Amino acid sequence: MKEFALIKALRCMLPPPGPGVAVGVGDDAAVLAPRGRPLAVTTDTQIEGVHFRSEWLAPAGIGGRALEVALSDLAAMGARPRAVVVALQLPDTLPGRSALAIMRGLIARARARRCDVLGGNIAVCGGPLALTLTALGELPPGAKAALRSAARPGERIYATGLPGRARLGFEALSRKAPPAPFLRAAIRKYLAPRACIEEMAFLRARVRLGAAIDISDGLAGDLGHILEESGAGARILLPAPDDFTCACAALGLDAEACMLGPSDDYEILFTARERHVAPLATAFARRFGRPLVPIGLITQERGLWIADRAGRARRLVARSFEHGA
Structure with missing residues (x-):
């Protein structure tokens, strides 16, 4: 599946964004409307052969695992997940249905966590499968981050x-x-x-x-x-x-x-x-x-x-x- 067809299919999978998101998927960047609370931001990369093995996980499990791993940093700071953007590095041998299944698993876990998936980037190359997630979370009103x-x-x-x-x-x-x-x-x-x-x-x-x-x-x-x-x-x-x-x-x-x-x-x-x-x-x-x-x-x-x-x-x-x- 080519890049733009994959992006179009992924857009159809995403639910409407929640409150606090002014612009979701479809433009050059998402736009958040902060609700007066401090935001915690973290980035995490999961690489096949380093962090997970595809022979042990179905594609949906790979996506769900990557989401939870990224949100763990927010949890440690005492923040609740708010939004995530996803950069996919897809091997040129990976079938399009597998890429969609990876994102389906990620989106399902994000929905369970009440976390909006606001887009990201797709690159197809000869390297290993990799997912890089940047996640944003809100601290409770009046609370400081756990350090x-x-x-x-x-x-x-x-x-x-x-x-x-x-x-x-x-x-x-x-x-x-x-x-x-x-x-x-x-x-x-x-x-x-x-x-x-x-x-x-x-x-x-x-x-x-x-x-x-x-x-x-x-x-x-x-x-x-x-x-x-x-x-x-x-x-x-x-x-x-x-x-x-x-x-x-x-x-x-x-x-x-x-x-x-x-x-x-x-x-x-x-x-x-x-x-x-x-x-x-x-x-x-x-x-x-x-x-x-x-x-x-x-x-x-x-x-x-x-x-x-x-x-x-x-x-x-x-x-x-x-x-x-």
């Missing part, structure tokens, strides 16, 4: 879900492991992540958070970003759940390394005072179907330390996935 630099000594570190599950799912797919129940859930976590938009809104409405970041590259590395920006240190304890440990062992993986290392979890890692978080932990688990995961403590002393059950600590190098490394 990496706001962690303070004495705050506890939490995650909105278990770190490392996506890594486990990736390894299960790579090794073609038999789909045991826990592995099936981990595979879903890798293939179809969900940005923690509602989770972050729930927390910010009830707790004064310190720092926040989405776990997109791995727990140790992303926590390291918080520590660097906040000028602080951390002491963590990671008792892995039994089912996670057993699933890792079945694949010949170390559970601690899976929890700490590169993993596309897209959970939110945040800091807050324990006395503020403890009273709402039950309500969080009831609403979202999973508990908050205690990770550790922010310290005055610089560096990242991990303790075992006996209290012995060793220093960690905060490593995560890094392009070009």
Whole structure:
């Protein structure tokens, strides 16, 4: 399918834009009419063979995954998605129906997130399939963005879900492991992540958070970003759940390394005072179907330390996935 025919087909797929959009698809640029709230802006690229594998995902799943990954950055800042523009780099061998299916999946997830798709760009080339999304989100009235630099000594570190599950799912797919129940859930976590938009809104409405970041590259590395920006240190304890440990062992993986290392979890890692978080932990688990995961403590002393059950600590190098490394 040629470029202009593809654009015409995509326009037919898009629902009318919501309030706050003065000009949608069809002109050289979209025009937003801000509603008096600060806007958060982020850009993310997903490349076949680097961030996903087309043999593991249907085209619609590729589009939906790319949308959720981009919105995860907005969630970490405490913003609600407002609009997204999409730049598609399509291999010249990709059938037009596959390109339409990718966008159909992206548009479906955007509709579920009440996020307008306002156009973008299409390029056809000999390279890999790639999707670059620029997403805009609104902060709640009177609210400030959640920042990496706001962690303070004495705050506890939490995650909105278990770190490392996506890594486990990736390894299960790579090794073609038999789909045991826990592995099936981990595979879903890798293939179809969900940005923690509602989770972050729930927390910010009830707790004064310190720092926040989405776990997109791995727990140790992303926590390291918080520590660097906040000028602080951390002491963590990671008792892995039994089912996670057993699933890792079945694949010949170390559970601690899976929890700490590169993993596309897209959970939110945040800091807050324990006395503020403890009273709402039950309500969080009831609403979202999973508990908050205690990770550790922010310290005055610089560096990242991990303790075992006996209290012995060793220093960690905060490593995560890094392009070009």
